[in-house]
Amino acid sequence: MSLDGTYDPDNIFAKILRGEIPAVKVYEDNEVLAFMDVFPQARGHTLVIPKASEARNLLEEDPRTLGVVMTAVQKVARAVREALTPDGIVVQQFNGAPAGQTIFHLHFHVIPRWEGEAVGRHAAGGMADMEELKALAAQISAKI
Amino acid sequence: MSLDGTYDPDNIFAKILRGEIPAVKVYEDNEVLAFMDVFPQARGHTLVIPKASEARNLLEEDPRTLGVVMTAVQKVARAVREALTPDGIVVQQFNGAPAGQTIFHLHFHVIPRWEGEAVGRHAAGGMADMEELKALAAQISAKI
Numbered sequence: 001m002s003l004d005g006t007y008d009p010d011n012i013f014a015k016i017l018r019g020e021i022p023a024v025k026v027y028e029d030n031e032v033l034a035f036m037d038v039f040p041q042a043r044g045h046t047l048v049i050p051k052a053s054e055a056r057n058l059l060e061e062d063p064r065t066l067g068v069v070m071t072a073v074q075k076v077a078r079a080v081r082e083a084l085t086p087d088g089i090v091v092q093q094f095n096g097a098p099a100g101q102t103i104f105h106l107h108f109h110v111i112p113r114w115e116g117e118a119v120g121r122h123a124a125g126g127m128a129d130m131e132e133l134k135a136l137a138a139q140i141s142a143k144i
Numbered sequence: 145m146s147l148d149g150t151y152d153p154d155n156i157f158a159k160i161l162r163g164e165i166p167a168v169k170v171y172e173d174n175e176v177l178a179f180m181d182v183f184p185q186a187r188g189h190t191l192v193i194p195k196a197s198e199a200r201n202l203l204e205e206d207p208r209t210l211g212v213v214m215t216a217v218q219k220v221a222r223a224v225r226e227a228l229t230p231d232g233i234v235v236q237q238f239n240g241a242p243a244g245q246t247i248f249h250l251h252f253h254v255i256p257r258w259e260g261e262a263v264g265r266h267a268a269g270g271m272a273d274m275e276e277l278k279a280l281a282a283q284i285s286a287k288i
Binding site for chain 1: 205207237240243255
């Protein structure tokens with residue numbers, strides 16, 4: 001899917017928001033949800049999404065909601081830092097399949113990095129262990 | 145430089161903001177500056193930074209300024225799309241050297257992607273041709 005197109009209400013994140021499929025939640029308020037990526041590129045890889053949005057990507061979001069989402073991204077990034085003490089944190093957001101986007105509901109990746117540790121477990125390692133994700137989510141959540 | 149440390153007022157972006165070194169500007173208002181990355185990872189690679197900030201990264205920025213910067217990131221991303229019609233756009237922000245950060249003044253990368261075209265000219269290709277950057281900046285700027 002390119003940058004053109006319309007919002008698909010049956011995308012995975014929309015289903016998570018409707019409670020139709022589970023997610024390991026890290027943070028939630030009226031406007032945003034943060035939860036663990038089940039295909040983590042690193043330990044603690046968290047996603048932040050707007051709740052009431054039908055924006056597929058950053059280009060389509062209204063600026064106010066984008067600001068609210070970024071405040072949550074910052075909150076999560078700070079908590080990830082406190083909880084897991086990474087050496088760095090990558091914040092990434094993809095628009096369109098050719099840019100790496102796979103789910104077409106606006107989302108930001110918060111990815112901790114450790115010195116000397118390669119990223120990309122996503123492709124290599126497959127789906128994360130749910131119990132491990134729950135433990136990480138609890139650690140991060142405790143710092144928010 | 146890790147996530148710890150203090151703001152260095154002599155970093156390259158601070159010098160650009162003080163007009164001590166040149167930049168190929170794309171957009172400017174009272175609070176933000178957008179300019180071409182001189183080591184572009186793709187044609188049209190643009191950076192967006194806050195002006196009056198001493199935040200080295202996203203963790204240190206005040207949420208209001210972060211919102212203002214994101215509005216500009218969106219503005220630039222939309223203009224890049226209109227001007228250069230990429231197939232996708234990556235938005236990236238690095239915190240700490242182990243995450244890929246090389247200049248310690250908060251900045252967002254807006255990187256157009258084209259189907260079948262590899263990224264990473266940054267490492268391979270070195271510094272961009274200034275005349276080419278100026279032409280790209282004019283194209284993007286015209287759409288803001």
